[in-house]
Amino acid sequence: MKNKVVIFGVLDTAELAHWYLENDSAYEVIAFTVNQSYLNETSFKGLPVVAFERLEETYPPADFLLFAPMTGVKMNTVRKKIYEEGKCKGYEFISYVSSKATVCQNKIGENCFILEDNTLQPFTEIGNNVVMWSGNHIGHHGKIEDHVFFTSHVVLSGHCHVKERAWFGVNATIRDYITVGEGCLIAMGAVVTKSTEDDGFYMGSPAKKQEKKAMEVY
Numbered sequence: 606m607k608n609k610v611v612i613f614g615v616l617d618t619a620e621l622a623h624w625y626l627e628n629d630s631a632y633e634v635i636a637f638t639v640n641q642s643y644l645n646e647t648s649f650k651g652l653p654v655v656a657f658e659r660l661e662e663t664y665p666p667a668d669f670l671l672f673a674p675m676t677g678v679k680m681n682t683v684r685k686k687i688y689e690e691g692k693c694k695g696y697e698f699i700s701y702v703s704s705k706a707t708v709c710q711n712k713i714g715e716n717c718f719i720l721e722d723n724t725l726q727p728f729t730e731i732g733n734n735v736v737m738w739s740g741n742h743i744g745h746h747g748k749i750e751d752h753v754f755f756t757s758h759v760v761l762s763g764h765c766h767v768k769e770r771a772w773f774g775v776n777a778t779i780r781d782y783i784t785v786g787e788g789c790l791i792a793m794g795a796v797v798t799k800s801t802e803d804d805g806f807y808m809g810s811p812a813k814k815q816e817k818k819a820m821e822v823y
């Protein structure tokens with residue numbers, strides 16, 4: 606089994622990913638990679654940093670795995686792009702699921718970053734490239750599509766369908782049987798009582814659709 610991993614990034618999330626993999630997984634981190642235009646240092650955490658554009662020359666996909674747990678900036682479009690570029694290069698991505706998360710045989714895709722104290726109830730499927738920061742409740746019989754980002758302490762009730770690239774602020778609460786539209790921004794503390802439109806920005810209790818301004822923040 607391949608277990609040598611290259612992490613995309615050299616900022617906070619990459620440093621955290623390195624810590625979690627080194628302390629709570631069977632994977633061995635052997636290098637970091639960033640886009641050539643961000644390649645300012647040749648080492649990070651005592652490991653080499655190489656240009657993503659030429660990654661396969663030093664760490665070919667036949668021998669090495671990739672992990673790109675990135676922030677959700679630009680409504681998850683940047684993470685989506687890097688994940689898709691990694692797939693085009695032929696890499697298999699790992700997923701990290703904390704040993705302190707509660708997982709009930711859920712189907713979980715690749716390049717997911719699922720931290721401590723997440724509860725994934727039975728019969729909910731998680732797509733590829735999904736981030737769940739610490740402490741979310743993910744209810745039963747749900748479906749979470751690719752590139753979705755949960756910050757912390759989100760309550761997603763049972764039977765919800767979350768479409769691609771949705772982004773949830775801290776402490777958001779989603780009623781059962783809701784569909785959260787593609788690319789939606791759900792503000793911190795929002796109480797979502799009805800299904801949301803694609804690319805909408807929702808805030809408040811009960812959550813109402815807002816002007817687009819905040820989409821520029823995330």
Ligand SMILES: CC(C)(COP(=O)(O)OP(=O)(O)OC[C@H]1O[C@@H](n2cnc3c(N)ncnc32)[C@H](O)[C@@H]1OP(=O)(O)O)[C@@H](O)C(=O)NCCC(=O)NCCS
Nearest residue numbers: 756757773774775791792793794795808809818819822823
């Ligand atoms: C919704 C959000 C994106 C708005 O960001 P923003 O456009 O920068 O908004 P501002 O901070 O300029 O606030 C604008 C107004 O909305 C209010 N507001 C901001 N966020 C709010 C929220 N979640 N719920 C209710 N009101 C909110 C502010 O108090 C302010 O009100 P005012 O005009 O009466 O003073 C942001 O507040 C949010 O929810 N971010 C998520 C935070 C989070 O989860 N962080 C974890 C990262 S890992």
